Structure formats: C-alpha cells, structure tokens
Amino acid sequence: MSAPRFGSLRDGPSPVAQGSETFTELAHAGGARVERIASRAVRQGEWYEQGWAEFVLLVQGGAILAFADGTSHxxxxxxxxxxxAKCRHRVAATAADGETIWLAVHFPPEA
Structure with a gap:
C-alpha cells in the first residue's frame, strides 16, 4: 500500500525565460495523468491536437486559449x-507579469 502524498501547485520548477514551460507529473493511474504546468509561453502558429481529452484549471496568472475556428477564451x-480529444487549440497569451500555473488532467484516449 502506498503512502499519501501531499504538495502545493505553487511549488515546483518555474520556467526560466519568456517562451518556456515546465511540466511536472503529479500523479497517474488508469491511463490518466495529472500534471502541473508552469508557463511563460505563447504558441504562435503551433496547435495542440491531442488524441485524448484534457481538463485544465488555471491556478495562477492568466491565459487566453485560442481555437482553430477563430474563437478564443x-x-x-x-x-x-x-x-x-482532437480539439485544435493553443495558448495565445499568458500573464505578462509572471508565470501562469495550470493543473492539467489528461484522460486516457477513447478506444
């Protein structure tokens, strides 16, 4: 039996420079992954189009998600x-005054 683990999303590696990101896996089970993302990045022209669904929670900072249909949020x-899954998106902007921290849950791909 494993022991409980504890932590804070505010603790972890920070991106060093504008345009960089760090990814830290916090947990995984049953094909799902939970990770902390610290970002000072913008994806100009690069799209994510993953084969799995993803849930993201913005913890600190700010961001704009852009979608292939021309909308943003x-x-x-x-x-x-x-x-x-297959939702074409990118991070169009992050907070200008510091890092943006996300909690991301990656679900297993559907069969």
Missing amino acids: ALSPGDWAHLP
Missing part, C-alpha cells in the same frame, strides 16, 4: 476548460 485563476 480568456481564463483567470479558478477558471477551467474541458478540451475534447
């Missing part, structure tokens, strides 16, 4: 988004 601390 601003996120503030406490806001979340559920992105279905």
